Amino acid sequence: MLPAILQHGKGYHEMGPIRPPSEGRDRSLLLRITRNCPWNRCEFCRTYKNKPYGLRSVAEIKADIDTVKALAGELKATSWRLGYRGTINREVVAAFINANPSLYSEAYSEPSVVQRRLESLANVVHWLSSGARTVFLQDANAPQIRTAEMVEILNYLKENFPSIERITSYARSKTMARKKLEDLMRLREAGLSRLHIGFESGCDEVLAGVKKGTTAAEHLLAGKKVREAGFELSEYYMPGLGGRKWSQKHAVESAQVLNEIDPDFIRLRTLVPRRGTPLYDRVLAGEFEPLTEDEVVEEIALFLEHLDCHAYLASDQMCNLLWEVEGQLPDDKSAILNTIHEYLQKPLYERLKIQLERRLSSYLFIAGHLKPDLSADVEAAWEAVDSRAPDAPVKVQKVLDIVKAAFI
Numbered sequence: 001m002l003p004a005i006l007q008h009g010k011g012y013h014e015m016g017p018i019r020p021p022s023e024g025r026d027r028s029l030l031l032r033i034t035r036n037c038p039w040n041r042c043e044f045c046r047t048y049k050n051k052p053y054g055l056r057s058v059a060e061i062k063a064d065i066d067t068v069k070a071l072a073g074e075l076k077a078t079s080w081r082l083g084y085r086g087t088i089n090r091e092v093v094a095a096f097i098n099a100n101p102s103l104y105s106e107a108y109s110e111p112s113v114v115q116r117r118l119e120s121l122a123n124v125v126h127w128l129s130s131g132a133r134t135v136f137l138q139d140a141n142a143p144q145i146r147t148a149e150m151v152e153i154l155n156y157l158k159e160n161f162p163s164i165e166r167i168t169s170y171a172r173s174k175t176m177a178r179k180k181l182e183d184l185m186r187l188r189e190a191g192l193s194r195l196h197i198g199f200e201s202g203c204d205e206v207l208a209g210v211k212k213g214t215t216a217a218e219h220l221l222a223g224k225k226v227r228e229a230g231f232e233l234s235e236y237y238m239p240g241l242g243g244r245k246w247s248q249k250h251a252v253e254s255a256q257v258l259n260e261i262d263p264d265f266i267r268l269r270t271l272v273p274r275r276g277t278p279l280y281d282r283v284l285a286g287e288f289e290p291l292t293e294d295e296v297v298e299e300i301a302l303f304l305e306h307l308d309c310h311a312y313l314a315s316d317q318m319c320n321l322l323w324e325v326e327g328q329l330p331d332d333k334s335a336i337l338n339t340i341h342e343y344l345q346k347p348l349y350e351r352l353k354i355q356l357e358r359r360l361s362s363y364l365f366i367a368g369h370l371k372p373d374l375s376a377d378v379e380a381a382w383e384a385v386d387s388r389a390p391d392a393p394v395k396v397q398k399v400l401d402i403v404k405a406a407f408i
């Protein structure tokens, strides 16, 4: 018989729309502490557009943790029953779903509820399969809630799952700058161990231009405080965010602020103006001049030349062109710069080829196939590159604009 929380509860734990790629790689349990973004005004971001910010009660979150625990217990029990000695594999998951039509059949529940239950189950399965070691608290700014509440949630998580080794969340610099150091230390002691901050830029003109709602001084204060409280800190820098106007200042001042913070990770997340955002409209209106692929790479080189810290530089986002621009600073700095310069020194048509190959491979990873109307443009771009036609850059750019619009 199913535990009461699965029989009478929602049958799923609530999850938000995104998490950092590193949390996906580590197959973290995703647990929603707050809904959406309390700021929601950054001009380049559409993740939570038109979705209201909301707090969740501690009781609701504890019920979600109870649901995860019940699902984990049932999956393990199914595994032992089938002779797999606790291992969670496809057969176990299929047997569990088939044995519980009241949870997973559309004959008993709304399709949208069944969908949520299946997504929740998939998250729990992946988490268990990777040792149930890491948890990511969603959404955009989980530490905004009262410290005492967050501590209660963290304690409850660890009591129920002693296997947890790392708990992380996104955080806004504005919030971290305002939060007392003692509160941050309490969160750290309670088990929140890594914070991912959307730094984007250390240049005030850029931050104000995209309505980030944070200044370079607040980034610095927040980053230093987070480090002092003992967190691992991951800062996201957004190449291209200053457009052509601010590109150099954006690169240099961002590096300077990050040098002072000295985070554990700096993650590159190249700007892709997205349809439906104010920044995209500004691009169309000619008010924001986006950088070309090569100009972004040049900006990253300038940024890196000015970096003097001990962070691991990661390029783990699909929107980056050169995923190999990655390594431990300061030791790998010259090797990373060599990689960048090797790319920039290639002849134009070779660079265009790299751009087409990489962007199309990311697109195919998401979309699965080329839409027929795009196929013709792709063919024309390849032909122009192969024949070194003068209009090759324009044709390649047309394809890039279409495929990058599909990026997450």
Ligand code: SF4
Residues within 6 Å of the ligand: 037, 038, 039, 040, 041, 042, 045, 046, 047, 048, 140, 172, 198
């Ligand atoms: S703070 Fe983060 S989630 Fe919120 S609007 Fe800005 S980029 Fe998006």
